[in-house]
Amino acid sequence: MTPRFLSTFLLALAASATAKWIVPGARWYDTAGELVNAHAGCVTVDRETGKFFLFGEYKVEGQVEGGGISVYSSQDLATWEREGMALEPVEGHPYISPEHIIQRPKVVYSEGTGKYHMWWHADNSTYGWLLQGFAQADNITGPYSFVDATLPLGNWSQDFGLFTDYKDGKSYALYSNGDRKEARDVYITRYNDDITELDEVVHRFDKYDLEAPTILQTDKSYYALMSHKTGYRPNNVVAFRADSLSGPWSQPFIVSPLNTRTFNSQSGFSLRINGTKQTTYLYLGDQWDSNSLWESRYIWLPIAIDEEKKSLEVVWHDIYDLNMYGNPPPPLMYSRYRYINGNVNSETGDWTPIEGTTYLPTANTTTTHTTGSAYLQEASFASTGKILTSIAGNHSTVTFTNITGTGKSQWISFYYQNTDDMGFGDQPGGTPDRVGGAWQLRRIASVSVNGGEVQSLYQRDTHKGIVLSAPLKVELKEGGGNVVTVGGLWNGFDVKAADLDRLVVYPPEED
Ligand SMILES: *[C@@H]1O[C@H](CO)[C@@H](O)[C@H](O)[C@H]1NC(C)=O
Ligand SMILES: *[C@@H]1O[C@H](CO)[C@@H](O)[C@H](O)[C@H]1NC(C)=O
Ligand SMILES: *[C@@H]1O[C@H](CO)[C@@H](O)[C@H](O)[C@H]1NC(C)=O
Ligand SMILES: *[C@@H]1O[C@H](CO)[C@@H](O)[C@H](O)[C@H]1NC(C)=O
Ligand SMILES: *[C@@H]1O[C@H](CO)[C@@H](O)[C@H](O)[C@H]1NC(C)=O
Ligand SMILES: *[C@@H]1O[C@H](CO)[C@@H](O)[C@H](O)[C@H]1NC(C)=O
Ligand SMILES: *[C@@H]1O[C@H](CO)[C@@H](O)[C@H](O)[C@H]1NC(C)=O
Numbered sequence: 205m206t207p208r209f210l211s212t213f214l215l216a217l218a219a220s221a222t223a224k225w226i227v228p229g230a231r232w233y234d235t236a237g238e239l240v241n242a243h244a245g246c247v248t249v250d251r252e253t254g255k256f257f258l259f260g261e262y263k264v265e266g267q268v269e270g271g272g273i274s275v276y277s278s279q280d281l282a283t284w285e286r287e288g289m290a291l292e293p294v295e296g297h298p299y300i301s302p303e304h305i306i307q308r309p310k311v312v313y314s315e316g317t318g319k320y321h322m323w324w325h326a327d328n329s330t331y332g333w334l335l336q337g338f339a340q341a342d343n344i345t346g347p348y349s350f351v352d353a354t355l356p357l358g359n360w361s362q363d364f365g366l367f368t369d370y371k372d373g374k375s376y377a378l379y380s381n382g383d384r385k386e387a388r389d390v391y392i393t394r395y396n397d398d399i400t401e402l403d404e405v406v407h408r409f410d411k412y413d414l415e416a417p418t419i420l421q422t423d424k425s426y427y428a429l430m431s432h433k434t435g436y437r438p439n440n441v442v443a444f445r446a447d448s449l450s451g452p453w454s455q456p457f458i459v460s461p462l463n464t465r466t467f468n469s470q471s472g473f474s475l476r477i478n479g480t481k482q483t484t485y486l487y488l489g490d491q492w493d494s495n496s497l498w499e500s501r502y503i504w505l506p507i508a509i510d511e512e513k514k515s516l517e518v519v520w521h522d523i524y525d526l527n528m529y530g531n532p533p534p535p536l537m538y539s540r541y542r543y544i545n546g547n548v549n550s551e552t553g554d555w556t557p558i559e560g561t562t563y564l565p566t567a568n569t570t571t572t573h574t575t576g577s578a579y580l581q582e583a584s585f586a587s588t589g590k591i592l593t594s595i596a597g598n599h600s601t602v603t604f605t606n607i608t609g610t611g612k613s614q615w616i617s618f619y620y621q622n623t624d625d626m627g628f629g630d631q632p633g634g635t636p637d638r639v640g641g642a643w644q645l646r647r648i649a650s651v652s653v654n655g656g657e658v659q660s661l662y663q664r665d666t667h668k669g670i671v672l673s674a675p676l677k678v679e680l681k682e683g684g685g686n687v688v689t690v691g692g693l694w695n696g697f698d699v700k701a702a703d704l705d706r707l708v709v710y711p712p713e714e715d
Contacts (some may be wrong), residue, residue: 224280224282224283224525224528224713225282225523225524225525225558225713226281226282226504226523226524226525226526227522227523227615227675228467228501228502228503228504228505228520228521228522229467229468229491229501229502229503229673229674229675230501230615230675230676230677231501232284232501232502234276234284234285234286235283235284235285235286236285236286238286239498239499240258240276240284240502241260241262241263241264241274241498242258242259242260242261242262242273242274242275242276243260243261243263243490243492243497243500244260244261244307244308244309244416244472244473244490245258245259245260245261245273245308245309245310245472245473246258246259246260246309246310246311246366246473246488246545246546247259247281247473247475247488247546247548248311248312248313248320248344248545249547249548249549250277250344251313251344254549255277255278255279256277256278256279256281256548257275257276257277257278257287257311257344257345258275258276258277258278258284259273259274259275259290259309259310259311259322260273260274260309261273261274261306261307261308261309262274262289263497263498263500264498265496265498267497267498269303269304269305269306269307269329270293270301270302270303270304270305270306270329271293271302271306272289272290272291272292272293272300272306273289273290273291273306273309273322273324273348274286274288274289274290275287275288275289275290275344275345275346277345279528280526280528280529281475281526281528281548282526282528287345288345289346289347290309290311290322290341290345290346290347290348291306291309291322291324291339291346291347291348291350292347293306294350297350299326299335299337299350299353300326300337300350303328303329304326304327304328304329305325305326305327305328305329305331306324306325306326306337307324307325307327307363307364308324308325308363308364308365308416308472309322309323309324310322310323310324310364310365310366310473310545311344311545312366312368312375312399312544312545313344314398314399314400315373315397316397316398316399316400317340317398317399317400318342319340319341319342320340320341320342320343320344320346320348321338321339321340321399321400322337322338322339322340322341322346322348323336323337323338323364323366323377324336324337324364325337325361325362325363325364325379326353327362331362331382331383333353334355334360334361334362334381334382335353335354335355335361336353336354336355336356336361336364336377336379337350337352337353338350338351338352338353338354338400339351354401356377356379356391356393356402357393357402357405359381359387359391360381360382360384360387361377361379361380361381361382361391362379362380362381362382362383362415363379363380363415363416363417363472364377364378364379365377365378365379365416365417365418365419365472365473366378366545367392367418367419367421367545367546368544368545368546368547369421369449369544370421370476370544370547371421373544374394374395374397375394375395375399375545376392376393376394376395376406376419376449377391377392377393377395377402378390378391378392378393378417378418378419378428379391379393379417380413380414380415380416380417380430380433383433388411388412388413389408389409389410389411389412390408390409390412390414390415390417390428390430391405391407391408391409392405392406392407392408392419392428392449392450393405393406394406406449406450407449407450407451407453409428409430409444409453412430412456413432413433414430414431414432414433414442414456415430415431415432415433416430416431416441416470416471416472417429417430417471418430418471418472418473418474418488418546419449419474420474420475420476420485420507420546421476422483422485422509422511424447424511425445425446425447425509425511425514426445426446426447426448426449427443427444427445427509427516428443428444428445428446428453429441429442429443429459429471429474429487429516430442430443430444430456430471431466431470431471435494436492436493436494436497437465437492437494438465438466438468438469438470438491438492439465439466439470440458440459440460440462440463440464440465440466441458441459441460441466441469441470441471441489441518442456442457442458442459443456443457443459443516444456445514445516454514457515457516459487459507459516459517459518460517460518460519460520461670463666463667463670464520464666464667464670464672466489466503466518467489467503467505467518467520467672468491468503468664468666468672469489469490469491469503470489470490470491470492471487471489472488472489472490473488473546474486474487474488474507474546475488475546475547475548476546476547476548477526477548477549477550477553477555478547478548478549478550478553479549479550479551479552479553479554480551480552480553481552481553481554482552482553482554483553484506484526484550484553484554484555485506485507485509486504486505486506486507486526487503487504487505487506487507487518488502488504489502489503489504489505489518490502490503491503491664493645494645495645505518505519505520505521506518506519506521506524506555507519520672520673521557521558522558522560522615522617522673522675522708522710523557523558523560523615523617523675523710524555524556524557524558525555525556525558526550526555527550527551527552527554527555527556528550528551529551558710558711559710559711560615560617560708560709560710560711561608561708561709562587562706562707562708563604563607563706563707563708563709564587564588564706565580565588565590565591565592565602565604565704565705565706566580566588567579567580567590570605570606571604571605571606572592572602572603572604572605573602573603573605574592574600574601574602574603575599575600575601575603576594576596576597576599576600576601577594577596577599577600578592578593578594578595578596578600578601578602579592579593579594580592580593581593581594581703583621583669583703585621585669585670585671586621586671586705587619587671587705587706588706591621591703591704591705592703592704592705593703594700595649595690595691595692595700595701595702595703595704596691596692596698596699596700596701597691597692597693597694597698598650598691598692598694599691600691600692601689601690601691602689602690602691602704603687603688603689603690604687604688604689604707605685605687606684606685606686607680607684607685607686607687607688607707607709608680608683608684608686608709609679609680609681609682609683609686609709610680610682610711610712611680611681611682612679612712612714613677613678613679613712613713614677614678614679614680614709614710614711614712615675615676615677615678615709615710616651616675616676616678616688616707616708616709616710617673617674617675617707617708617710618649618651618661618663618673618674618675618676618690618704618707619671619672619673619704619705619706619707619708620647620649620663620666620671620672620673620674620701620702620703620704620705621666621668621669621670621671621672621702621703621705622646622647622663622664622665622666622702622703623665623666623667623668623703624647624665625665625666625667625668645664645665646662646663646664646665647662647663647665647692647693647699647700647701647702648660648661648662648663648692648693648699648701649661649663649690649691649692649693649701649702649704650690650691650692650693650694650701651676651678651688651689651690652688652689652691653678653679653680653686653687653688653689654680654681654686654687655687655689656679659676659678660693661674661676661690661701662674663701663702666702671705673708680709688707690704
């Protein structure tokens with residue numbers, strides 16, 4: 205072993221005791237305890253260290269656009285350390301001032317220039333320019349220097365993606381070309397070898413009017429995932445399949461259970477996790493919070509692919525472990541295309557779903573009881589055939605009285621139905637039910653454990669009969685008899701919380 209491999213090996217031993225789990229939809233905190241703030245971005249491998257870097261849009265409270273691009277590093281794709289700003293907005297700059305749109309950054313290493321290249325959707329605040337921005341840096345964390353913002357082969361470009369083929373190392377820009385009547389296409393366009401400009405359109409997804417494209421590659425296939433255009437509202441993401449990037453491409457098909465709106469998320473990036481046991485494909489989606497974009501969350505989920513059936517499915521898991529153990533093997537050990545966008549190497553490449561204990565509601569017994577107007581209502585789609593409803597304020601609550609804990613921090617997934625069905629303005633089928641006369645992005649429940657401090661649980665709208673889950677980390681005392689009370693938000697309007705189907709309590713992470 206060379207010293208470098210040896211030190212990586214020792215680091216792996218030291219870190220292997222703390223597997224870090226992926227909890228989609230939770231608040232993700234960095235190693236300094238701040239929210240991970242890198243939205244609609246990508247994960248790129250550092251050629252020197254094999255470390256993973258997450259790039260994304262940086263959003264601060266009250267600000268809509270122009271926050272620049274932040275970067276975080278990780279050994280395990282779950283623990284993120286902030287590395288500062290990769291692309292800082294510049295006052296008065298013609299393309300990257302705080303007034304400009306700097307969205308969906310993608311970073312790739314260029315063998316030709318020996319630099320990292322960042323590409324993104326560059327625009328003015330009214331989306332009138334539709335450009336692709338380009339910046340370069342010697343080191344992966346930057347700071348990146350602005351090079352140019354251009355129209356791709358003279359056309360327009362909106363939501364931006366970047367795909368690198370692991371078989372030949374060639375990179376491609378993916379972009380929808382905007383909302384003008386003559387546009388509404390999605391392009392796959394090949395870069396030159398240096399990834400400094402675009403060479404040739406290899407495919408155009410004609411008039412599907414989709415956005416947020418990402419491509420993932422298996423040994424046999426390419427799958428292109430894209431969302432419909434409903435702004436910050438999630439919708440049912442679709443995939444197309446092909447043997448070759450130039451097509452012919454299949455019909456689009458929906459990738460997750462209907463009406464979950466891809467588990468309340470939008471596509472944007474995907475990862476291929478390559479290991480000795482298997483290759484895992486990961487969907488890296490964004491759960492936008494249009495009320496406060498800076499609070500937007502991440503929905504990262506495993507993708508199940510059946511090459512025989514030519515199908516692909518994004519599969520929900522409350523919690524799973526990517527088994528990276530802080531040990532990305534040094535990329536130099538692997539193929540000559542070792543810095544490819546969207547490909548990471550792990551020891552085994554597999555992942556493990558975490559098992560929890562389910563607590564079902566019952567009517568006023570020793571294990572569950574309700575107060576005020578909260579009650580169990582018939583619901584054929586619910587786990588018990590009944591769902592807890594009319595949970596509101598601090599007067600109509602539901603209490604689970606005998607939950608077993610470990611004395612350590614544990615995740616609880618609250619399975620809920622939120623019938624608001626908030627669509628998107630004038631989109632077909634998108635007419636929302638209004639709560640108290642106004643659109644609500646989500647219901648908010650209040651959760652208290654053993655009579656302690658109240659935590660807010662955001663419950664995004666689902667469709668009627670669709671049960672999704674939202675996680676909270678809580679402190680349960682060791683043994684049985686933990687009391688978990690769920691109420692609504694008391695905000696003067698007395699808006700109800702979502703309906704509750706069941707709780708799933710997970711073991712602590714450190715075991
Ligand atoms: C954005 O650019 C378009 C096209 O040049 C222009 O019509 C529009 O006024 C610009 N928006 C702003 C806010 O400057
Ligand atoms: C780039 O990283 C190397 C070590 O990896 C460091 O020596 C150098 O100072 C960095 N350069 C910049 C501009 O940050
Ligand atoms: C851009 O592409 C669309 C079709 O996708 C085409 O109709 C339009 O003319 C092109 N615009 C430019 C400026 O090339
Ligand atoms: C995938 O991992 C194998 C070893 O498990 C390695 O030989 C191969 O080069 C890797 N492929 C990529 C694209 O990283
Ligand atoms: C359940 O019991 C509580 C008192 O413990 C009472 O306030 C509530 O109305 C009861 N709910 C039902 C559905 O009987
Ligand atoms: C419920 O909330 C109201 C309004 O904040 C408050 O006045 C009241 O004391 C609360 N009741 C309980 C039992 O906490
Ligand atoms: C509480 O849970 C424990 C452990 O599952 C069980 O042994 C006990 O019987 C339960 N108590 C009640 C009152 O249901």
